[in-house]
Amino acid sequence: MLTSLRHIIQEVSGAERFQDALEISVKRIADALSTQACSIFLLDRQHGEYVLVATHGLNPQAVHKVRVPINKGLIGLVGEREEPINIDDASKHPRFLQVPEVKEEAYRAFLGTPLIYHRQVLGVLIVQQHDPRRYDESEEAFLVTLATQLASIIAHAEATGALAELLASSKGKRHELVYAGVPGAPGIGMGKGVVIYTPNDLETIPDREPEDIAAEVNLLETAFAAVREDLRLLGERLYPSLPTEERALFDVYQRILDSSDLGKEITDVIRRGNWAPGALREVVMAHARHLETLDNEYMHERADDMKDLGRRVLAYLQQNDRAQPDYHEKTILIGESITPTDLAEVPEGCLAGVISAKGSSNSHVAILARAMKVPTVMGVEDAPIHELQDKNMIVDGYYGQIYVSPSSSLSAEFERLIQEERKLDATLEEIRDLPAVTKDGHRIALLVNTGLGADISISLEAGAEGVGLYRTEIPFLMRDRFPSAEEQRIIYRQLLASFAPRPVTIRTLDVGGDKPLPYFPITEDNPFLGWRGIRITLDHPEIFLSQLRAMMRASEGLNNMQIMLPMITDVTEVDEALRLLRKAYTEVCDEGYNIKMPAIGVMIEVPSAVYQARMLAKRVDFLSVGSNDLTQYLLAVDRNNPRVASLYDALHPSVLRALIQIVENGHQEGKHISICGEMAGDPAAVMLLLAMGFDSLSMNASSIGRVKWLIRHFARKKAAKLLHEVLGMESAVMIRCHMELALERAGLGSLIRAGR
Ligand code: PEP
Ligand code: MG
Numbered sequence: 093m094l095t096s097l098r099h100i101i102q103e104v105s106g107a108e109r110f111q112d113a114l115e116i117s118v119k120r121i122a123d124a125l126s127t128q129a130c131s132i133f134l135l136d137r138q139h140g141e142y143v144l145v146a147t148h149g150l151n152p153q154a155v156h157k158v159r160v161p162i163n164k165g166l167i168g169l170v171g172e173r174e175e176p177i178n179i180d181d182a183s184k185h186p187r188f189l190q191v192p193e194v195k196e197e198a199y200r201a202f203l204g205t206p207l208i209y210h211r212q213v214l215g216v217l218i219v220q221q222h223d224p225r226r227y228d229e230s231e232e233a234f235l236v237t238l239a240t241q242l243a244s245i246i247a248h249a250e251a252t253g254a255l256a257e258l259l260a261s262s263k264g265k266r267h268e269l270v271y272a273g274v275p276g277a278p279g280i281g282m283g284k285g286v287v288i289y290t291p292n293d294l295e296t297i298p299d300r301e302p303e304d305i306a307a308e309v310n311l312l313e314t315a316f317a318a319v320r321e322d323l324r325l326l327g328e329r330l331y332p333s334l335p336t337e338e339r340a341l342f343d344v345y346q347r348i349l350d351s352s353d354l355g356k357e358i359t360d361v362i363r364r365g366n367w368a369p370g371a372l373r374e375v376v377m378a379h380a381r382h383l384e385t386l387d388n389e390y391m392h393e394r395a396d397d398m399k400d401l402g403r404r405v406l407a408y409l410q411q412n413d414r415a416q417p418d419y420h421e422k423t424i425l426i427g428e429s430i431t432p433t434d435l436a437e438v439p440e441g442c443l444a445g446v447i448s449a450k451g452s453s454n455s456h457v458a459i460l461a462r463a464m465k466v467p468t469v470m471g472v473e474d475a476p477i478h479e480l481q482d483k484n485m486i487v488d489g490y491y492g493q494i495y496v497s498p499s500s501s502l503s504a505e506f507e508r509l510i511q512e513e514r515k516l517d518a519t520l521e522e523i524r525d526l527p528a529v530t531k532d533g534h535r536i537a538l539l540v541n542t543g544l545g546a547d548i549s550i551s552l553e554a555g556a557e558g559v560g561l562y563r564t565e566i567p568f569l570m571r572d573r574f575p576s577a578e579e580q581r582i583i584y585r586q587l588l589a590s591f592a593p594r595p596v597t598i599r600t601l602d603v604g605g606d607k608p609l610p611y612f613p614i615t616e617d618n619p620f621l622g623w624r625g626i627r628i629t630l631d632h633p634e635i636f637l638s639q640l641r642a643m644m645r646a647s648e649g650l651n652n653m654q655i656m657l658p659m660i661t662d663v664t665e666v667d668e669a670l671r672l673l674r675k676a677y678t679e680v681c682d683e684g685y686n687i688k689m690p691a692i693g694v695m696i697e698v699p700s701a702v703y704q705a706r707m708l709a710k711r712v713d714f715l716s717v718g719s720n721d722l723t724q725y726l727l728a729v730d731r732n733n734p735r736v737a738s739l740y741d742a743l744h745p746s747v748l749r750a751l752i753q754i755v756e757n758g759h760q761e762g763k764h765i766s767i768c769g770e771m772a773g774d775p776a777a778v779m780l781l782l783a784m785g786f787d788s789l790s791m792n793a794s795s796i797g798r799v800k801w802l803i804r805h806f807a808r809k810k811a812a813k814l815l816h817e818v819l820g821m822e823s824a825v826m827i828r829c830h831m832e833l834a835l836e837r838a839g840l841g842s843l844i845r846a847g848r
Pocket of ligand 2: 718
């Protein structure tokens with residue numbers, strides 16, 4: 093049974109369309125269990141009904157027509173109980189429901205099992221037989237195992253919108269294509285898709301309408317001829333020394349290329365309206381997928397050959413490809429894994445939104461998008477990325493959703509929300525130069541995080557009172573070698589001079605984790621628990637000292653610089669870093685620079701530092717909480733992994749308690765306590781941070797106006813009350829709801845969603 097189980101899953105997973113997958117499932121399951129009927133009912137939550145979506149053995153006319161109320165019949169019972177129900181004569185069961193359209197009168201034996209994914213019932217899978225009998229244990233186990241696999245395919249269809257489309261079509265409605273990800277940067281973006289793909293990566297090539305079909309066909313033919321010639325030359329060179337078996341491989345390649353079928357298939361797809369690279373991907377991947385489903389090692393290898401050949405042809409197709417895509421006036425940038433450089437390449441004023449299949453709200457590209465005020469959705473893993481080129485789209489960065497080819501009424505609704513956002517921005521502009529002070533007179537400093545390529549002028553325009561975190565990684569990431577001390581000095585000088593006399597906190601190099609340097613490769617099983625931040629720089633004092641000297645030289649005559657150490661886990665790291673800082677200071681003074689020793693701070697971003705906050709505070713001038721990493725390490729949730737994004741919330745009670753402890757310990761030592769993680773710009777968190785006693789909040793430039801508006805609307809007494817209330821709560825979900833409700837009640841709902 094194990095083999096047939098594997099076969100069924102392989103075949104079902106290889107199906108092109110969701111409906112095909114369902115139909116293959118019922119047919120194969122019925123065969124495998126030698127039973128007369130097998131059917132799938134999927135739950136339409138919106139209408140509270142199970143819909144018959146595929147059957148082998150019941151009335152095929154009833155598919156997509158028959159709907160069973162969620163609390164009725166044996167189907168409803170399987171869903172309610174969330175476990176299999178095995179009955180020898182279903183018609184005698186008190187929950188039996190007669191549905192004449194399905195024509196199941198002849199069936200007695202019934203075995204139904206729920207289709208559950210991530211604790212949610214998605215539907216019910218049933219098998220039936222004429223003669224009364226109980227399905228035996230092994231049959232039941234088979235069906236349950238298959239149901240778990242099938243559930244993940246259905247969940248995928250749910251995420252891609254295919255399920256909703258199927259259910260809506262059975263109700264005769266038009267369905268908007270909506271894909272869910274996680275919020276990356278707030279705001280609503282409307283525009284046309286531009287898909288960024290990796291050259292030579294066949295699988296990421298998007299579909300695109302060709303400008304000139306004949307030219308595309310021509311390109312394909314030329315590429316085929318070139319690959320044929322390459323293979324011939326390779327063969328000629330290698331044949332004398334090649335054993336017969338390896339020669340056969342070249343023969344296979346040549347044969348695939350020579351078979352007029354492949355070229356014809358691709359040409360057909362081009363003629364149907366796809367450019368040559370897209371058509372090549374479509375045909376080659378379909379063949380490869382088919383070969384992979386066959387239960388034969390030899391055929392699996394042919395799938396790899398097919399893809400290899402596809403890549404060779406692609407390389408020729410892309411030879412004359414322009415490096416820059418054609419951006420639209422309102423570009424929605426889409427890709428498997430969008431990078432900060434991809435954002436930078438879009439011409440100024442043309443970037444309306446960003447969609448990345450990978451990554452999460454705390455990925456550095458999302459942080460940059462927030463700084464640039466570009467609505468962004470991350471982790472949209474199930475969206476068909478390669479189909480989105482030139483499609484009209486809406487990016488809802490508040491809810492983390494994207495809409496493809498929206499209806500005109502939906503577009504009009506989002507246009508209205510954008511107008512309301514503009515009004516809010518105008519209000520924020522009015523308070524730009526006013527202080528962040530609560531209604532009862534408590535003042536808190538609002539600073540900006542910069543460094544991920546974000547423009548200094550954006551930060552100044554936002555009304556920042558200084559820089560709370562300058563990430564020095566970018567000048568290091570953008571080069572093909574370590575930047576020289578002089579190159580660094582110039583960058584730091586410009587930053588310090590632009591903000592002077594306002595304070596600027598420069599963080600020492602924090603690479604590793606999700607910020608690898610291209611010219612300093614680090615291969616580790618667990619990069620986030622590995623060699624990153626201060627661990628690298630202390631192991632390479634020459635890099636560290638060069639950076640410290642550059643910072644100090646840059647500060648001459650301005651004296652507005654503070655230096656901050658990332659990823660501190662132990663007091664000995666601080667002691668060693670302080671020794672090197674003093675060394676750099678003496679050296680720079682010896683060079684003749686007239687500077688003051690800058691204030692030194694430590695980032696609290698790993699749990700061990702929370703428990704040693706007081707000892708750390710004793711050694712330095714200030715502490716700054718890196719809540720992005722602190723949340724990741726306290727909750728053991730990867731900040732970049734969209735699959736666990738729902739578990740990543742800085743409002744988790746444990747994180748809040750850790751923050752209170754840090755502030756108390758730091759203040760006991762009389763030190764300034766700041767927070768520079770994304771939490772500092774999260775409207776739902778700001779009042780809590782204020783009540784905890786943070787002295788300053790450092791955030792993305794785009795958040796400063798909103799946070800100031802919020803602070804000016806609240807009294808600190810009210811914030812203290814809210815903190816007291818949430819400390820009595822046990823989960824992040826409850827705390828977030830409570831805080832959002834408080835914002836709504838204060839008339840500030842527009843800070844957390846679009847619209848008034
Ligand atoms: C943090 O971890 O909260 C932080 C500010 O640093 P980064 O996001 O650069 O890791
Ligand atoms: Mg960090």
